[in-house]
Amino acid sequence: MIIGLILLVVLVFIVGWVFMVYNSLIQLSVRVKNAWSQIDVQLKRRHDLIPNLVETVKGYMNYEKDTLERVIKARTQAIDASSIKDKAQAENFLTQTLRSLFAVVERYPDLKANQTMLKLQDELTSTENKIAFSRQYYNDEVMRFNTRIQVAPDNIVAKMFKFSTQDFFEIEDKAERQSPQVKF
């Protein structure tokens, strides 16, 4: 009788603990999703800016058709990518092509002084900073989540309910990895 009571108490404790861990894991994973949607908003903003950029640049650059085409291609790829890993890769490629486009723009003083171009460049820089910050926030949340589901004893609950580690949104760009400083 007494042993049965003790077992019951222990069982209640264990079930209570499982509930607690499960709930906090759910909370964390919701926050990871929320952080991802933050990135998505900023990525979409950048995709929307690119057609305007291409329109503005087109008139000035007759000999740089392939740079422009690469930007357009990179944008399409980025929009089509579905998994987080693919997206990260496509976005990195887009960042690189945009950077080479701006390097080319430097050679056209008229284009550089164009008001629309200045505004677009401004907005793109700001959007890129926002992407960087939202990526940072997302990665922090993923790190919290991944650590939580791998440490004992929470990993037991995580395995029971099939929580799996989330992918980081990584950057391949070496220049960006070195300095977080933002230049205008």
Place this chain on the structure above:
Amino acid sequence: MPFSFIEIEQKKSRLILFVFLFLIFFYFLTVWLLLLIVRNFFFASAFGNEFIFTFPPLSHTLIALAVAFLIGLLHWSVSTSNLIDKISASIDASPVDPKDNYHQYLKNIVDEVSIAIGGRHIEPYVIPTSALNAYSLVDFQDNAVIGVTEGLLARLNRSQIEAVVGHEAGHIVSGDSFNATVICSLSEIYKETVSRLGQGTREFRLRGKGGVLILLIFIVLTIMNFLNQLLNTFISRQREYRADAVSVRLTRNPLALAEALRLISQKWHGSGINGENIESIFIVSPNVRSIEEQEGLAADLFATHPPIDKRVNILLDMAHLDEKTLDENIKNMIRVSPIAKAEFKEGVSSDKKRWFVFKQDEWQGPFLLDELRVLKGFSPTDWIKIEGQDSVFEAFNDDEVNKVFGATIEDKEDSYPCPHCHTNLNELNYEGVPILKCDFCAGSFVDYSGISRIFIREDKEFSQEIVDLASSVYKTKLRYNSFSKPGTSDDWILDCPKCRKKMHRQFFVYSYPVEIDRCPSCSGIWFDKQELEVLQYLYQNKDKFLLQDKNSV
């Protein structure tokens, strides 16, 4: 770091409840002490009884408690409504102007940082002073505000501003900002009362009753200072270190924050900010008090901020750098202006449409639309042709030109006529500030709020002509000073482009004797050609001019 808002909510409501109870207790103590004094000293002498010291009975104490509760509740509810508006008004801060380039730049930075803390909306504010400082506010409805001074925008570079905004965002996420805002609002009410009583005194003094009010002000001031000191003990100095840490976590750049703190502490961090009693909302206390730079128990209790050098050293440790590198970095600091250089292009842009007019048996022109408007004897039946085209037609056939005859520009509400030329003023940005400029006479109209912004920003490069003009104006000032005050022409000639009322011609200030026209209703100022630049140059180089004076004497 607690990013979970639920934990924070719980923590902050506990502290706020504590502050509320403290407020009630404070009033209870005040009322009870008053009761004690009145009972023992005034009554005793009034009834001629022998002096026996007695405590008030329980029933009186309970009444005192009820009164204290009522006063406390009133105080609380009055000061915690419209928190952000009230405090912003008291330090003269206002939301960003979307047309201003510098303000747009600040908005971008604040947006970026708000994404870094998880997408919480933060409203950027600006204080129009040349001081360097920043603050944050959060009210009961969870509206968050981060404000910086114009001086900070004009003097720090982007990563430094970002670090400062990150620090303020740290206060917002940790809930410190909410506590500080509520506590500050509690002492704000006294400041208001004192200033109102002060206005009252002037009237009363005329009737010989000033004494009573002065006594009242004195009492209120004493209570206020005492309460404020006590309230400050609720604000821990440690929260500044924590916010610095959050900023580093968000921007990953401890050096930028160290640079920013060093620069803020070196330049005047308080001038032009009415920050008395609300120091705790700022990144660096706007009032210079020796206690802020001390350590120890008393300082920990009553100071609102930790010593700046200590903060800088902690940040430098994070960056693995020493102070020498910091000073060198500051000396070689590169600051890229948020204003594109192209804006400074002056003169008429060439891509506008122009027309030739057939007058006195020959083609005259080409004229811009605004020039046609003031062209003498130009009528709808005149023959015109567009520049670069061959077809000739009568003026009334061209829709654009026809509008010139339709209505005089003064009749339209959305246009601003130049007070001299009566043509439409162009909206453009000067030093990032939206102004109205005339293409012909090169005069410009600046709103009241824009003037201080222009004087604080230092992006404009002045031509030799402006420098010479400014020096000669400065010499005139010396002449005026040595003889008599200059007489202004004191005329009301020009019309304000916005209000259409006569503007008052006067000196900008007596120390810079440049004549300008000020609108009495909107306080905007019309500057004739070069006057704005000359005044800006004088203001920004006043130290240099003073030095010249000294050397010449």
